[in-house]
Amino acid sequence: MSDAALAPDGAPSSVVGRRVHVKVPATSANLGPGFDTLGLALALYDDLEVEATDAAAHEISVHGVGEGEVPLDESHLVVRAMAHTFARAGVEMPSVRLVARNSIPHGRGLGSSGAAIVAGVIAASGLLEGIVDFSADDLLEVATELEGHPDNVAPALFGGLTIAWVTPDGPRHKKLIVHRGVSPLVLVPEHEMSTALARSLQPESVPHEDAVFNVSRSALLVAALIQSPELLLQATEDKLHQHYRAQAMPETDRLIRELRAAGHPAVVSGAGPSILVLASDPSERAEAIRLVEQAAETAWQPLPLAVDFLGATVTRADG
Known part of the structure; x- marks a missing residue:
């Protein structure tokens, strides 16, 4: 300054x-x-x-x-x-x-x-x-x-x-420029989630192999987002935080599992409870929306967004 x-x-x-x-x-x-x-x-x-x-x-x-x-x-x-x-x-x-x-x-x-x-x-x-x-x-x-x-x-x-x-x-x-083929979709539930609560569920230490797993996937995710969107499903795998927080947002966790099983690169958005799908094209976003509409037990608002x-x-x- x-x-x-x-x-x-x-x-x-x-x-x-x-x-x-x-x-x-x-x-x-x-x-x-x-x-x-x-x-x-x-x-x-x-x-x-x-x-x-x-x-x-x-x-x-x-x-x-x-x-x-x-x-x-x-x-x-x-x-x-x-x-x-x-x-x-x-x-x-x-x-x-x-x-x-x-x-x-x-x-x-x-x-x-x-x-x-x-x-x-x-x-x-x-x-x-x-x-x-x-x-x-x-x-x-x-x-x-x-x-x-x-x-x-x-x-x-x-x-x-x-x-x-x-x-x-x-x-x-x-700052990096995201590949134009990446089509983000956010799925927003009616209920909120406390960031402080989400962080309180995080352990102070994790197994060495989980840390190594996340290092490899984080590096891959950068490459997938800026160059190779076809790798997004593998690149969004995580062992560091999402499963520890799943008990606080069970429907988020269940829907992410169903989306990923269907081939959609779905993750928790921030501390949750929203879901981010890093689709590789708009048609994939539409399929993810249909899946959530059929599988969700509560109302979720789909927000197809640009970067x-x-x-x-x-x-x-x-x-």
């Missing part, structure tokens, strides 16, 4: 009156064997307008997903992420007028909290443009501080398929 540009009186240049438009994609992390490392950005978006004001308090409205459910004060996750980003920049945060139009389901393993954090971070960076400027690594570091790990915020920030890792100097990422290649965007809207 660059040093703050100072106004003639020595105070940081005011951001009041600045307005930005923010768009952030959903994400699916883990992708089977890529636990806490791989993430995929999907073309399903939260859309926000944020304006810095001199009002006494924040003014927040939420439409779509989360309407009437999420807090409308400084505890709103987007506002918390903005406050954290302003604090990291050493600039006092003003009140904001926030209008959020959300499409990413909450608590379903599609990165809704990561998207909210990324929205706040890049909204703040947009409002601070020219005062304190953030590099891509800065944005990832600030978002990871809030999220706890980079596998969801990296694809939300940068789009495409991302490999995320942590170094002594902070989190890093590599988002752009990631989060922020544009100044105040002229």
Whole structure:
């Protein structure tokens, strides 16, 4: 981050009156064997307008997903992420007028909290443009501080398929372009899943052979997604996390087993309970939808989605 540009009186240049438009994609992390490392950005978006004001308090409205459910004060996750980003920049945060139009389901393993954090971070960076400027690594570091790990915020920030890792100097990422033959399908149930609960079911250690198995499949999955979609079924095999969490989402587990038995590369999306099918063509997606409609005991919403290649965007809207 660059040093703050100072106004003639020595105070940081005011951001009041600045307005930005923010768009952030959903994400699916883990992708089977890529636990806490791989993430995929999907073309399903939260859309926000944020304006810095001199009002006494924040003014927040939420439409779509989360309407009437999420807090409308400084505890709103987007506002918390903005406050954290302003604090990291050493600039006092003003009140904001926030209008959020959300499409990413909450608590379903599609990165809704990561998207909210990324929205706040890049909204703040947009409002601070020219005062304190953030590099891509800065944005990832600030978002990871809030999220706890980079596998969801990296694809939300940068789009495409991302490999995320942590170094002594902070989190890093590599963005890759997904093969155009990959046709993602997300199957979303009515019930939610707590990420904290899912993580609590994960053992602290796993057998050596399971770790080796997942290393090989993770490497294969990268190759399958960017070059060889015909390998996706084998590449999405996992022994590191999904079966440990199956007891918390039995229908997810059963449907994944049935989908995979029928040849569909199905995995838990993020912490679940949604299912991600990495189909190799649109007709395979249609077959997977039919299978779930016939086999499911509860309602599942099919979302045939494209891969988002752009990631989060922020544009100044105040002229």
